[in-house]
Amino acid sequence: MSAQALLSVRGLSINYGHVNAVRGIDLDLAAGEITALVGANGAGKTTTLMALSGLVKKAAGAVHFDGQDISAMAPHRIVASGLVQVAEGRATLTTLTVRENLDLGAYTRRDGATARARDVDRIYSLFPRLAERATQMAGSLSGGEQQMLAIGRALMAKPRLLLLDEPSMGLAPLIVQDIFRTLKRINAEGLTIFLVEQNVKQALKLAHRAYVVESGEVVLQGRGAELLGDPRVQAAYLGH
Incomplete structure (x- = not known):
């Protein structure tokens, strides 16, 4: 577990019946940063968030929040500990x-x-x-x-870590810009944010760090700006 990580995930796997939806992913979220999890529909992004919030059963893996193992904690206790999700x-x-x-x-x-x-x-x-x-x-x-x-x-709920699942979905571009501006503001005030977002360009522009998932696995990670300029990301998600 990274010494600076507010949230650390190791070997997270989640099954839906015989489908292995999330396959042993590792994540580290630094305190005070915005981290994005991006990828196509069905890549396992929402499932990952639901598992962190205790709403989906994990097949394997450990989740530590501020040094505490919350892997088996009940959802209401996870909220009380300071990890709060916007569905x-x-x-x-x-x-x-x-x-x-x-x-x-x-x-x-x-x-x-x-x-x-x-x-x-x-x-x-x-x-x-x-x-x-x-x-x-x-x-x-x-x-x-x-x-x-x-x-x-x-x-x-006074979160220390705010999880956001597809906040731009179905919204007009001007409203999306407004919401992302507000997220930037609350992050500047000290709130750590974990953002799941299909709008890859917006997410990578906002995020300090990001992970790209495909078929339940992390395939790329790095600083948001670096990934925005990565030819693989541009080809797969930005239409370049």
Whole structure:
């Protein structure tokens, strides 16, 4: 395990029936960095995130978060430890208001209403649209607003590591730029981010470091800017 790694994964394998979806991958996420996991549909990216969050059973491998073995930890305890995931498809609670969704994001916290209210105000400063729609049902929001809400709700859990699964999916380019700008901002404030993203160009431009997966295996890794200029990445994912 790397001395600097906030999250370290060794030999992670995941099976769906007879299908070996993830095949013994190793990952190291440095504290304070944005790390991207990129690849085509079906490469094993979402499955990897779900396993880190304890939502999918591992066939083999070990996951250490801030030096603690969380390989067999229950999902709610993983969240309480500071590792929080924003699911693919956003998963907002559509019959609750924006504010109620945010409040639910803080369910593991025990630091009092004043601290939680202060963090709601911070979310509203990051995503002013959520402040405007605080009393609206989450189901009435646009796709981009729901993605903002999903990220805001995760931030209410006070993560030390934020996992994001396909945050750009189905969104207009201007909204994607807005969300990625916000991710850059919260990372600059000290939050470590692990980003799974099909938009390879956007992800590599944002990430300090990245891993490329194919058929459940890591085939390339390096600094984001280096991979962006790698002819193999350009040929496979960027249409060059």
